[in-house]
Amino acid sequence: MDFTTGYYATFEVEDFLTDPFFQDWVIHPDKENTFFWEQFVAEYPFKKDSIAKAKELLESISFKEHFPEDHEIEAALHWQLQAIRQEEAPVGIAATRSFFSVNAWKLAAICTGAIAFITVLVFYMNKPERVYFKTAYGEIRKIVLPDSSVIILNGNSSIAYNSKWQSTKAREIWLEGEAYFNVRHLNKDTLAVQPGERFTVHTSDMNVEVMGTTFNVRQRRGKTEVVLETGSVRISFINAKQQPVILKPGEMISYRQQQNQLAKDTTIATEYTAWKQRKLVLHDPTVDEIVQYLEDNFGRKIVLENESMRHRKIEGPILFDNLDDALFILSTVLNTKIIKQDSTIILRPR
C-alpha cells in the first residue's frame, strides 16, 4: 500500500471520487483495501459521510449491455476457426496437389484410361450436390451454412442449397415454410457488390436478396411474410408486375401471390422470431390465427366445434412455449374441453 490513512485525512467527496486507490476499492473490493478503508473510517469517523457519498455515486454509474446471442457467437467462432484453417492451409494443399499430379503422370505412363477415369472422378467430386434439410412438425433445427451464416429452421419447413460454395458465385437458398436467417456479411465495398457477396433466399413467389442481415421468412398457406431484424434486404417477386421492395430494420411485408396483394408494415421484429426460443408472441391475435400457426408448426388438425369462435380476438400479447400450453390457454379463454383424437384436436364448448 502506498499511502497511510493519514494521507486521506483532509479529503472531501470530490477528492475521494477521483482517487484511483479509492476507486479501486469500489470497483474491485478485496480484503486488503476493505481493511484499509475500514481502518480509515475508524480513525477519521467524521469522513464517514464523504466516503459513503463518493462510493454511492461511483456505484450508481452503470451501463447498458449489448451482448451477442449465443448463435451469433457460435457462428463467429466457426468463421474464425475456418479462417485460421484457410490461413494455414496453403502449404498443406500444395503438398497434396503435387502428390496427385505425380501419381497421375505415373498412371498416365501405364494407362491413359486412368487419366480419363480421374478426370471424370474429379468432375463428379466438384459437381455441386444439392443439400437438403427438412424439419418434422414441432422440430426446430439450426443449420450452419458453408459461409458460416446460420439458418434456424422452424417445424415443417425445408431448405435446399448447392453444397459447393464459391467466392465468385452468389449464395442461394431455397426455402419452404419458415426460417430465421443470420447472414454472414461479406461485402467490403457497398458501391461494388461482388457476386460472391450476394445471398439470396428463394421462395415459390419471391426472392429475398440480402447483405449481412438477420431476418425471418414465413411462407404458409399462400402467404409469405418477411420481417427484417437488422441490415437490409431487397425483395423481388416472381410476378413481374410487382415492383421490388427494400426493407429497413423493423419493417415487414406480407404478400399473397394469388391475389398479388402486398402490404408493408412496421413491427417488432423479435416477436416474429420468438419461435427460435420455442416461443410464439402474437398481438391481439384472432383464434383463427393461433389455430393456423399451431397446425402449421405442430402438424395437428385443430377442430373448433363452434366455428364462430374463430373470429374472436384474444387480447394482449400471447406467449406460447409448446403445443400443450397453447391448447391450455386457448381452451381456458374459449371455455372449451380439449379432446385429442390421433392427430386431431377438438375444442368442444363446455
Added chain:
Amino acid sequence: MKNIKEGDFKSYSAFYTGYFRKLYNYGKKFTTDGGIIEDAIQDIFLSFWKNRSNLPAAETINSYLISSFRYTLFRKLKQSRNITDFTGGDEPDFSADHFLIRREMDAELRQRFYVAIQALTPRQREAIFLRFYEGLSYEEIAVIMNITVKATYKIMARSLDALKEMLPVSLAMLLMLLSRPIQN
C-alpha cells in the same frame, strides 16, 4: 495462454468466445452495426492467432486486445462513413444513451444525472466506461485510448467532477439514503 501458444484450438475457442462477448458489448457503444464490430473482432483475432508465439506479457493481453479492437473498429467505421457519407466528428461517438443508473432514484434526480452525462465528451464517457464497467487501471486506459497516463487522470477527474457538480441535490439525497454501513 500456454495452450493457445501451442496451437490448441479448444483453449483458443474458449478464449475467443469470452472476448467476443466483451468486445462486442464495447463496440456496440460506438455503432449499432454488429457486422462491422464482428469484422473487427475477426481481424484482430486472426492476427492474434498468427502472432501467438510472440504475444505480449499475460497481464497486458487484455488491454492489448481491447486497444487493437478499438483501433481496428474506429478505422473500419471511418471507412464505412466515407462510403455512405455520414456526418460526424473524427471519432465515433460513445453515446450518453448507454449510461444507466443502477440505483433507484426519483424522476428529477434521474433527469439531472442524464443531463450531466450528456454534457460529457464521448472520450470522457468512454474513459468512465473503461474504468468503472471494465474495471481497468489508469495505465491500461491510457494504452487503449492512446493517451498518456497523466491525460487519463485528467479526463477522469474532469468527468467525475462534472458529474458531481451537476448533482448537488443528488448528493443531499444520497446522504438521506445513507442508511447502509459502508462495509457491505
